[in-house]
Amino acid sequence: MQRTIDFFYDIGSPYSYLAATQVPRLAERTGAAVVWRPFLLGGVFKAAGNDMPARVPAKARWMLEDLSRWAKHYGVPFVFPPFFPPNTVRAMRACVAASRHGRVAEVSLALFRAYWCEGHDPSGEAAIRAAAEGAGLDGGALFAATDEPAVKDGLRAATEEAVARGAFGAPSFFVGDALFWGNDRIELLVESLAPATGA
Amino acid sequence: MQRTIDFFYDIGSPYSYLAATQVPRLAERTGAAVVWRPFLLGGVFKAAGNDMPARVPAKARWMLEDLSRWAKHYGVPFVFPPFFPPNTVRAMRACVAASRHGRVAEVSLALFRAYWCEGHDPSGEAAIRAAAEGAGLDGGALFAATDEPAVKDGLRAATEEAVARGAFGAPSFFVGDALFWGNDRIELLVESLAPATGA
Numbered sequence: 588m589q590r591t592i593d594f595f596y597d598i599g600s601p602y603s604y605l606a607a608t609q610v611p612r613l614a615e616r617t618g619a620a621v622v623w624r625p626f627l628l629g630g631v632f633k634a635a636g637n638d639m640p641a642r643v644p645a646k647a648r649w650m651l652e653d654l655s656r657w658a659k660h661y662g663v664p665f666v667f668p669p670f671f672p673p674n675t676v677r678a679m680r681a682c683v684a685a686s687r688h689g690r691v692a693e694v695s696l697a698l699f700r701a702y703w704c705e706g707h708d709p710s711g712e713a714a715i716r717a718a719a720e721g722a723g724l725d726g727g728a729l730f731a732a733t734d735e736p737a738v739k740d741g742l743r744a745a746t747e748e749a750v751a752r753g754a755f756g757a758p759s760f761f762v763g764d765a766l767f768w769g770n771d772r773i774e775l776l777v778e779s780l781a782p783a784t785g786a
Numbered sequence: 787m788q789r790t791i792d793f794f795y796d797i798g799s800p801y802s803y804l805a806a807t808q809v810p811r812l813a814e815r816t817g818a819a820v821v822w823r824p825f826l827l828g829g830v831f832k833a834a835g836n837d838m839p840a841r842v843p844a845k846a847r848w849m850l851e852d853l854s855r856w857a858k859h860y861g862v863p864f865v866f867p868p869f870f871p872p873n874t875v876r877a878m879r880a881c882v883a884a885s886r887h888g889r890v891a892e893v894s895l896a897l898f899r900a901y902w903c904e905g906h907d908p909s910g911e912a913a914i915r916a917a918a919e920g921a922g923l924d925g926g927a928l929f930a931a932t933d934e935p936a937v938k939d940g941l942r943a944a945t946e947e948a949v950a951r952g953a954f955g956a957p958s959f960f961v962g963d964a965l966f967w968g969n970d971r972i973e974l975l976v977e978s979l980a981p982a983t984g985a
Contacts, residue, residue, distance in 0.1 A: 635844045643836045645954035649965050656974050755844035766848055771970045775855050 590619040590780060593761040595749045597628035598682070598695070599675040600757040601654050601665075604703040606770040607696060607758075608663045613773060617780040619762075623691040625682035627675070628757045630746040635755035639672065657770065668706040676742075677710035677733045678702075683741045684732035685722065693722035694729070789818040789979060792960040794948045796827035797881070797894070798874040799956040800853050800864075803902040805969040806895060806957075807862045812972060816979040818961075822890040824881035826874070827956045829945040834954035838871065856969065867905040875941075876909035876932045877901075882940045883931035884921065892921035893928070 594610060596603035614621045632638060641647040651667060658665035678698050685694035697718035702709040709715075715733065716726030732738050749759055753766050760767040760776050767776040793809060795802035813820045831837060840846035850866060857864035877897050884893035896917035901908040908914075914932070915925030931937050948958055952965050959966040959975050966975040 635842055637842045637845065643834055643954050645834045645949075645952050646836065646967075649952060649954070649967055652965070653967070653971070653974075656978070660974060660977060750844075753844050753848060755842050755848070766851070768845075768848055768852070769970075771968075772852070775852075775859060778859060779855070 590617070590762060592617070592619045592621045592776070592780075593624050594621050595624045595626045595745070595754060595757065595759040595761070596695070597626060597675055597757050598678045598698045598702055598709045599671075599673045600628055601650075601667075601703060602657075602770040603628075603758040604665075604699045605654070605657050605661065605663070606760075606773065607699050608661055609770075609773055610692070613777065616777050619780060623682070623686070623695055624745055624749070625679045625686070625691065625695065625742065626746040626749050626754075626757070627679055627742060629675075630743075631750055631754055631756065634747075634750040637755045640756075641671075664700075664704045666704055666706060668702055670708075673702060673708060674710055678715065679742050680733040680738050681715045681718065681729055683745070684729055684735070684738050685719070685724065686741075688724055690719075690722040690724055694718045694724070697721050789816065789961060791816070791818045791820045791975070791979075792823050793820050794823045794825045794944070794953060794956065794958040794960070795894070796825060796874055796956050797877045797897045797901055797908045798870075798872045799827055800849075800866075800902060801856075801969040802827075802957040803864075803898045804853070804856050804860065804862070805959075805972065806898050807860055808969075808972055809891070812976065815976050818979060822881070822885070822894055823944055823948070824878045824885070824890065824894065824941065825945040825948050825953075825956075826878055826941060828874075829942075830949055830953055830955065833945075833949040836954045839955075840870075863899075863903045865903055865905060867901055869907075872901060872907060873909055877914065879932040879937050879941050880914045880917065880928055882944070883928050883934070883937045884918070884923065885940075886931075887921075887923055889918075889921040889923055893917045893923070896920050 610621050682691055682695045685691045698709045701707040701714040707714045712730050715730045719726040719729035809820050881890055881894045884890045897908045900906040900913040906913045911929050914929045918925040918928035951960055
């Protein structure tokens with residue numbers, strides 16, 4: 588039976604962006620189905636009593652270096668945006684809406700790139716329309732869907748689910764009850780899914 | 787010219803313990819000289835305005851799982867101690883005192899194991915004497931040295947140096963100005979020291 592990895596992320600989280608760029612390879616390496624689960628990191632922080640890592644000035648300075656090192660390690664573009672943190676409520680709702688059309692991975696990756704490579708507001712109408720159209724969806728319709736109660740509820744429910752399962756930050760990977768927190772835990776996640784190599 | 791990696795750690799930090807178990811291999815893989823730099827994590831947190839990661843309950847729960855995964859990944863023993871966090875002031879002074887005899891790695895590893903594998907108070911006289919004697923030093927003399935002003939000043943100076951260089955947590959690896967924070971950054975540290983593989 589194919590295993591499932593739930594990948595919870597927020598477009599405003601730089602380590603979520605880095606992790607998202609590795610999702611195709613993660614699926615390939617593990618043979619698992621990776622399910623893209625947009626959530627709202629602000630809601631997770633609030634519920635878990637956590638705070639942005641960049642709250643500590645020395646840590647924020649280090650993170651800039653660290654993020655660049657990971658981007659280089661992965662060979663992906665990364666440009667720290669002109670404004671941070673962004674309000675991602677509408678961006679995350681767009682990802683939820685894209686899920687209903689089977690295009691959540693494409694739309695999410697496009698919004699990640701819009702913000703973390705090009706510095707555009709990921710909740711802006713222009714970015715959401717462009718992400719939708721790049722994924723073969725109707726840009727105006729996807730943007731309009733971000734005001735639908737069912738979409739808003741879907742985002743809230745995903746955030747609550749992640750918190751109930753133990754999330755306190757992003758990205759959060761779940762395999763059943765097991766949480767792997769952070770882009771830097773992808774290797775341990777892969778290891779946990781590798782077939783045991785007994786004698 | 788041989789490169790130098792400064793390895794700042796506190797015996798009370800579980801990720802410092804995990805990293806410490808990898809130091810011999812780190813030296814081997816990079817060809818660098820790894821210098822064991824005992825510091826006081828409580829002092830670093832205070833100076834940097836940081837806090838224990840286990841302050842967030844969901845994160846503390848996850849950390850227990852994460853630490854066990856790393857221990858399994860490395861193939862090293864790990865048993866969460868009956869009391870946490872420990873007061874490590876005297877343990878860290880013992881490490882500083884051991885530096886003067888060229889035995890800081892041996893004494894530090896012994897104190898890490900006393901606490902993270904056997905649950906003993908790493909600042910207790912018994913643990914410090916045993917660590918010293920296992921490293922071929924006079925146990926009573928090393929314990930007495932933890933009250934010497936020069937040793938206290940040495941620990942304070944190392945802590946201040948780490949903060950001045952940008953540390954905000956443990957373990958902290960420095961290669962010149964470059965900080966690699968965390969056991970989970972050892973791979974990026976190794977990568978940064980690898981010879982460029984140009985065409």
